[in-house]
Amino acid sequence: MTEVERHTYDVVVVGAGGAGLRAAIEAREQGMRTAIICKSLFGKAHTVMAEGGIAASMGNVNSDDNWQTHFRDTMRGGKFLNHWRMAELHAQEAPDRVWELETWGALFDRTKDGRISQRNFGGHEYPRLAHVGDRTGLELIRTLQQKVVSLQQEDFKEYGDHEARIKVFQEYTVTRVLKGHSVRGEDRVSGVFGYQRESGRFFTIEAPAVVLATGGIGKSFKVTSNSWEYTGDGHALALLAGATLVNMEFVQFHPTGMVWPPSVKGILVTESVRGDGGVLRNSEGKRFMFDYIPDVFRAQYAETEAEGDRWYSDQANNRRPPELLPRDEVARAINSEVKAGRGTPHGGVYLDVSTRLPAEEIRRRLPSMHHQFKELADVDITAEPMEVGPTCHYVMGGVEVDPDTAAASVPGLYAAGEVAGGMHGSNRLGGNSLSDLLVFGRRAGLHASLYAAALAERPELDEEQISAAAEEALNPFEGTGGDGPSENPYTVHQELQQTMNDLVGIIRREAEVAEALQRLVGLRERAERAVVEGHRQFNPGWHLALDLRNMLLVSECVARAALERTESRGGHTREDHPQMDSAWRKVNLICSLAEKGGADGSDGQIALVRKDNPPIRADLLALFETSELKKYLTDGELPSATIPEQRTDADADVDADVPDGAEQ
Amino acid sequence: MSYQANFRVWRGDSSGGGLEPYQVEVNEGEVVLDIVHRLQATQAPDLAVRWNCKAGKCGSCSAEVNGRPRLLCMTRMSTLPPDEPVTITPMRTFPVLRDLVTDVSFNYTKAREVPSFVPPQGLKPGEYRMAQEDVNRSQEFRKCIECFLCQNTCHVVRDHEENKPAFSGPRFLMRVAELDMHPLDAAAEEGLDRKRSAQEEHGLGMCNITKCCTEVCPEHIKITDNALIPLKERAVDRKYDPLVWLGSVIKRRK
Numbered sequence: 001m002t003e004v005e006r007h008t009y010d011v012v013v014v015g016a017g018g019a020g021l022r023a024a025i026e027a028r029e030q031g032m033r034t035a036i037i038c039k040s041l042f043g044k045a046h047t048v049m050a051e052g053g054i055a056a057s058m059g060n061v062n063s064d065d066n067w068q069t070h071f072r073d074t075m076r077g078g079k080f081l082n083h084w085r086m087a088e089l090h091a092q093e094a095p096d097r098v099w100e101l102e103t104w105g106a107l108f109d110r111t112k113d114g115r116i117s118q119r120n121f122g123g124h125e126y127p128r129l130a131h132v133g134d135r136t137g138l139e140l141i142r143t144l145q146q147k148v149v150s151l152q153q154e155d156f157k158e159y160g161d162h163e164a165r166i167k168v169f170q171e172y173t174v175t176r177v178l179k180g181h182s183v184r185g186e187d188r189v190s191g192v193f194g195y196q197r198e199s200g201r202f203f204t205i206e207a208p209a210v211v212l213a214t215g216g217i218g219k220s221f222k223v224t225s226n227s228w229e230y231t232g233d234g235h236a237l238a239l240l241a242g243a244t245l246v247n248m249e250f251v252q253f254h255p256t257g258m259v260w261p262p263s264v265k266g267i268l269v270t271e272s273v274r275g276d277g278g279v280l281r282n283s284e285g286k287r288f289m290f291d292y293i294p295d296v297f298r299a300q301y302a303e304t305e306a307e308g309d310r311w312y313s314d315q316a317n318n319r320r321p322p323e324l325l326p327r328d329e330v331a332r333a334i335n336s337e338v339k340a341g342r343g344t345p346h347g348g349v350y351l352d353v354s355t356r357l358p359a360e361e362i363r364r365r366l367p368s369m370h371h372q373f374k375e376l377a378d379v380d381i382t383a384e385p386m387e388v389g390p391t392c393h394y395v396m397g398g399v400e401v402d403p404d405t406a407a408a409s410v411p412g413l414y415a416a417g418e419v420a421g422g423m424h425g426s427n428r429l430g431g432n433s434l435s436d437l438l439v440f441g442r443r444a445g446l447h448a449s450l451y452a453a454a455l456a457e458r459p460e461l462d463e464e465q466i467s468a469a470a471e472e473a474l475n476p477f478e479g480t481g482g483d484g485p486s487e488n489p490y491t492v493h494q495e496l497q498q499t500m501n502d503l504v505g506i507i508r509r510e511a512e513v514a515e516a517l518q519r520l521v522g523l524r525e526r527a528e529r530a531v532v533e534g535h536r537q538f539n540p541g542w543h544l545a546l547d548l549r550n551m552l553l554v555s556e557c558v559a560r561a562a563l564e565r566t567e568s569r570g571g572h573t574r575e576d577h578p579q580m581d582s583a584w585r586k587v588n589l590i591c592s593l594a595e596k597g598g599a600d601g602s603d604g605q606i607a608l609v610r611k612d613n614p615p616i617r618a619d620l621l622a623l624f625e626t627s628e629l630k631k632y633l634t635d636g637e638l639p640s641a642t643i644p645e646q647r648t649d650a651d652a653d654v655d656a657d658v659p660d661g662a663e664q
Numbered sequence: 665m666s667y668q669a670n671f672r673v674w675r676g677d678s679s680g681g682g683l684e685p686y687q688v689e690v691n692e693g694e695v696v697l698d699i700v701h702r703l704q705a706t707q708a709p710d711l712a713v714r715w716n717c718k719a720g721k722c723g724s725c726s727a728e729v730n731g732r733p734r735l736l737c738m739t740r741m742s743t744l745p746p747d748e749p750v751t752i753t754p755m756r757t758f759p760v761l762r763d764l765v766t767d768v769s770f771n772y773t774k775a776r777e778v779p780s781f782v783p784p785q786g787l788k789p790g791e792y793r794m795a796q797e798d799v800n801r802s803q804e805f806r807k808c809i810e811c812f813l814c815q816n817t818c819h820v821v822r823d824h825e826e827n828k829p830a831f832s833g834p835r836f837l838m839r840v841a842e843l844d845m846h847p848l849d850a851a852a853e854e855g856l857d858r859k860r861s862a863q864e865e866h867g868l869g870m871c872n873i874t875k876c877c878t879e880v881c882p883e884h885i886k887i888t889d890n891a892l893i894p895l896k897e898r899a900v901d902r903k904y905d906p907l908v909w910l911g912s913v914i915k916r917r918k
Contacts, residue, residue: 040722046717262694
């Protein structure tokens with residue numbers, strides 16, 4: 001029998017970022033013995049990188065805001081591909097999730113009357129983002145981390161053991177979700193298998209419910225704002241366990257990443273710079289975003305610089321500047337400017353806040369950005385513009401889940417946060433990620449607990465699966481993966497990143513994506529021959545070799561779906577199919593693990609099918625003008641002729657005092 | 665503008681180790697962590713180092729560069745003399761696990777010893793009202809990225825293993841100060857005196873305000889001036905003010 005450290009819990013949460021910690025807190029409060037698996041140290045999760053804020057329609061700064069408006073903005077931002085039910089739940093529950101953080105000790109920036117302050121952000125009609133300067137993610141992680149600690153302190157009082165009911169397994173990595181059989185022979189989650197970084201030893205946790213909260217996939221791309229942990233682990237674990245991924249072609253390139261010096265290329269420059277007044281200029285000094293307002297958004301954005309500038313102080317009578325268009329629009333615009341030869345010396349555009357706000361105000365509102373540019377690029381953002389360009393930031397696609405329960409298709413498996421799909425449609429609005437983590441993290445923790453508690457019989461761990469998982473994890477030391485020369489995992493990883501960046505990046509073409517799929521086959525064969533030196537104790541080469549499996553699986557999903565979807569929408573731009581197509585809005589692309597040597601005769605590991613996007617509920621459709629819906633929906637999906645009459649009346653009331661709003 | 669730099673990197677584990685020499689390419693704009701990554705990719709694939717964000721936000725890549733506690737991702741090569749070898753060693757205050765990675769569990773243990781925020785009775789979620797000027801100070805402390813460089817450099821524990829049980833270190837004394845200055849923390853109502861606990865349970869008295877922690881803080885938090893000294897002053901006020909002392913004795917007897 002394989003030597004493994006063995007544990008037993010009720011709920012295992014894989015990932016200790018915002019979604020994972022919120023899920024774990026909920027599971028523990030539901031009375032479950034809860035394990036949190038943390039790839040890094042506790043409190044270091046990628047969530048700390050989130051800067052701008054948490055979107056929640058608390059209406060503290062503009063009392064006109066409400067969940068319906070937030071829902072509308074989210075659907076518009078996602079170009080209506082969002083799962084409407086997730087967008088609805090998210091908009092409704094986000095304020096409660098933010099307020100709850102205050103009761104756990106979070107300290108947000110305040111309004112004059114002492115409430116939580118809210119800032120403007122791209123695609124949000126009202127100032128909506130609860131924030132702490134430009135380090136909101138850190139505040140979120142620290143608050144959740146300290147809440148976990150406070151639960152542990154309670155348990156210490158009660159049981160004399162901090163870890164009696166909630167334990168953090170730091171620097172543990174899961175490589176397989178294990179499954180057992182129920183009495184009826186149905187496959188169910190039985191636990192997880194993985195390794196400890198420190199010792200390299202294997203572990204299992206037997207648990208009937210597993211919540212995936214592993215974040216994103218950015219490390220498959222060369223230029224990215226994501227940390228090394230973002231290797232698509234949860235996406236791959238779900239696929240390997242038999243679950244499905246939805247709409248993986250939608251990858252968000254954040255418009256503003258640092259472009260110089262080379263070593264910091266891709267590091268995020270927060271959208272708050274633009275939310276607080278920063279503007280984008282090309283090398284000719286032109287505010288080019290005015291040339292890139294798409295038709296669907298024309299009604300909501302300023303036509304002149306003067307109007308855009310007035311908006312910061314008077315939102316009721318002016319429309320917002322186009323620098324605050326959703327991220328996909330801004331990223332494409334920057335890409336076009338650079339391509340047209342109007343870029344900066346280092347291949348970006350200028351982002352300038354120095355001429356827009358007093359130096360003192362910049363330091364107060366954007367302290368991390370000030371610090372980051374000064375320390376890493378010798379640029380003083382209070383005195384000169386920044387150079388910025390698109391960077392791979394977020395994946396909208398993810399594990400296909402039930403919107404209410406966050407349950408994946410495999411019984412006992414749940415997913416929340418970036419690893420889950422559907423919520424953001426084809427493009428995520430800034431600020432909607434942190435709220436997503438909290439809303440669906442809580443839901444995943446809740447429903448995983450209810451499931452675990454209701455289970456009559458816990459599925460047993462299968463020793464064969466454990467041996468197979470151990471063997472798989474040790475392959476890189478044995479060098480037994482197929483014929484051919486042994487490979488350096490770092491080299492394979494760099495080539496994968498280059499491939500995805502060049503061929504499945506921000507602008508895509510059929511031939512290039514097809515070529516990427518070919519190259520991925522070759523890279524996968526080479527990754528199987530990856531050999532690592534040294535021993536199992538804290539060996540980064542080994543860890544990378546194991547992560548490669550996940551990155552290659554996920555990259556194939558992205559490429560396969562990108563090839564299939566012959567339209568441009570949100571985070572998927574096809575140069576050969578530049579239009580958004582209403583017929584495609586109804587289509588979700590679902591990836592699952594293919595039988596070896598796939599049915600379509602390709603060498604891929606992934607099977608792709610189309611699935612209908614469920615129709616949007618009528619009362620939610622009624623929140624939009626028909627003229628706007630026509631831009632997104634097919635004629636057959638539009639509400640019938642009698643309903644628009646009622647809707648127009650209702651909307652007229654709502655919009656009476658918001659002339660910058662929904663008029664088309 | 666590239667050049668070949670000489671590096672000396674500590675390799676080893678809990679049983680011992682030493683400095684290994686490497687010659688490695690350095691390019692314009694790079695930070696020390698870039699060089700460590702290049703070493704991994706080309707010469708030392710199993711070189712152990714912690715890192716996550718590479719943007720100075722997560723506080724994972726703490727180590728010592730030429731003897732100074734630094735974040736590897738925020739130490740630009742251009743700030744180091746190009747003709748001298750660059751020495752990278754693990755943080756000295758914590759036990760080595762492997763190469764540049766140390767066992768920082770001391771900090772997680774200390775974190776658990778600080779009683780958490782106590783929510784005020786009678787205020788429901790959404791009803792909290794606080795003025796910006798009243799949260800500024802605690803917000804400064806909450807900028808902490810928990811890199812533990814202050815814990816590493818503090819001489820109370822740096823070469824004094826024996827002080828560790830009684831001393832929480834600057835990071836967690838600052839956490840006590842942060843909660844003590846939180847406008848709505850209701851610890852006092854629950855009978856918890858955070859100032860006294862700083863003194864009696866977290867070793868505040870051992871700090872002799874040499875400001876080493878402030879000097880190494882990558883977030884430029886004024887740990888000594890804004891957290892530790894005010895906490896000391898308030899703790900002292902309490903301890904030596906006869907009325908406060910009498911009051912607290914009576915309260916304890918209850």
